[in-house]
Structures are given as structure tokens and as C-alpha cells.
Amino acid sequence: MDRTDEFSLMKKVRTGDTKAFRELVRPYEQRAFSTALAILGSQPLAEEAVQRVFVETYRTLKRKDIRAFRTWLDDRIACSVLDAAGKQLRQEMLTDADSVLPGHSDLLRSVMTLELPYRIVMALMYCQQLTIPQIASLLNVEEGEVRSRLYHARMKLLQGSCPLPA
Template sequence: MERETEQRLMNDIRRGNKEAFRALVNPLIPKAYRSAYMMLQSRPLAEEAVQNSLIELYSAIMNGKEIVRLQGWFSRLLAHRAVDIARKEQGYKQTVDIDGVDIQDAASTPLESLLKKEQSERLLESIMALELQQRIVLGLYYFQELKIEEIASLLDIKEGTVKSRLYHARVKLSAVLHRAQGRAKELLI
């Protein structure tokens, strides 16, 4: 969305146009939900993070806060809310239900679509198996597209710690996916 359009919608929101808020945030919600779900491993907690972020965004707009890059600002806000919830719910565990998580792709045939969906599900299951700290940095880096410096600042840790957690998360993901690929080949033989 262009900056001028964002500013126009924010001005409309300040004048009480509720449809303008919907138009402003609807493009942000799918990515925000996927990112929060990946970090928190729970639909209700992901919904809570997104909802809290939307409420805070609305309040910021109504209070006249100058938001220059909405998508980046909202991504950081969501990351903060997801981290807050993760810290609060540190011991919270729930089974992973990925049936409803639709990862969009551009596959042209039903077979390609099925294969991509299986790969996406395997990747998501592998991410969910990571430790909370690794899931959070992975989500902030790849899904929210924050820089290492931003993640370090957000989590109040050193940049080297962020890099280390990303490295170890990648190593674990690679090993899990490699084993899964090996098992799939054995089934075909």
C-alpha cells in the first residue's frame, strides 16, 4: 500500500471511519497471524497477539502518532506482543494443529499443490519442534523480516545471541528436514 493511501486512511480513521481501519489492516493480518502462530504454537495465543497489535495500532492512530512505514511499524508491534505473550505463557503447551494454516503458493497442478502443502506442513512442524527462543528469533527474522539489530533490541539480548539462535535453529531444521526426506525416500522404495 502506498504511503499516501496509508496516510489518507489514517486520517479517515481519526474522523471515525471504521471501514478505513478495515481497509488499512486487512492486508497485514494474514502475515501477522502466520508469524504469531509460528512463534507461539497456538491459535488462541496467535489471535491474541494479532488482536492486541490491532488494538494498539488503532489507539496509536487515534492519538495522532506519526506512523511512517505502516507495515514495518506493525511488524515490530506484533513481534513485541508475541514476545510478551510467549514470556507470559512460557510453560504453555498445546498440540500442533496445522490443518487450518493455509500457506499460499503458486503451484499450477493439483500434484504440485499437494507436494508444496506437504513440504510446508513438514517445515511448519519442524519449526514448531524448536525451542521457544529459537522459534521467536526465526519468526522475527524470516516472517516479520526484522534485522538482527532490531531483534536484539526487541528481545534485549546481544546481536551475537540472535545470530547464534538463528544458526542453531537452522542447523536443527536442516537435520529434521533431512531425516524426514530420507524417510520419505525409504517409503518410495
């Protein structure tokens, strides 16, 4: 979807068109959920975090237009998931990943067993497809710290004989 289409849909949302909102966010739903699930390790928590983002997005669009919608939405998704992760810092919950992300269940289970800092960077990099500078900015850490966490996460996954994402 190009920016012109997004802007047109945002204008319709501002008038209360819920179908336009659905069309606007549909391309981002699966990626948002995958990111949330990878970080939180729980399908219900992931669904709740994503739902919170979309409610916030709808309310925001009713008040104003957003210039770079995808970038803004990616940031909101990451912030919502990180907030939920902070609340669940000590809970390591596994879900039935086969029903949620067929074909990726072993990788997802392995990522969910990582410590939270590693889980977060892996999810933001591979599920949310953010760049290292974007992750560093979002987490308020140096890019070198992000690279280090990614490296250590990959090493932990390799030690567990889990296939890494390409």
C-alpha cells in the same frame, strides 16, 4: 500501499472510519498471524495476540498519526507476540497447521517444537521478515546472538530433516 495512502487512511481512522482501518491493516494480517502462530504454537493464542495488536493500533490511530506505520506495526506485533510467549513459556502446544498454513505444516510444526528463543528468532526472521539488526534491537540482544540462535535453530531443524525456508 505507499505512505501517502497509509497517511490518508490513518486520517480517516482518526475520524472513526472503521472501513479505512480495515483497509489499512489488511495487508499485514496474514504475516502478523503467521508470526504469532510460529512463536506461540497455538492458533487461539496467535489470534488473540494479533487481535490485541489491532485493537491497540486502532486506539493509537484515534489519538495520533504514525509516521512509519509498517515499522511501528511490526514492532507492536512482535512485542505482543513476545509478551504472549512469555506467559506461555513452558507450554508447547501444536495446532492443526494444515488448515492454517497449507503447504507449510511440516515446517511450522518443526519450528513450533524448537525452544522458545530459537522459535522467536525464526518467526521474526521468516514470518515477520525482520532483519538481524531489527531482531537484535527488538530482543535487546547483540546481533551475534541473533545469528547464533538462527544458526542453532536451523541446525536443529536440519537434524529433524525438515525443509528450511529460502
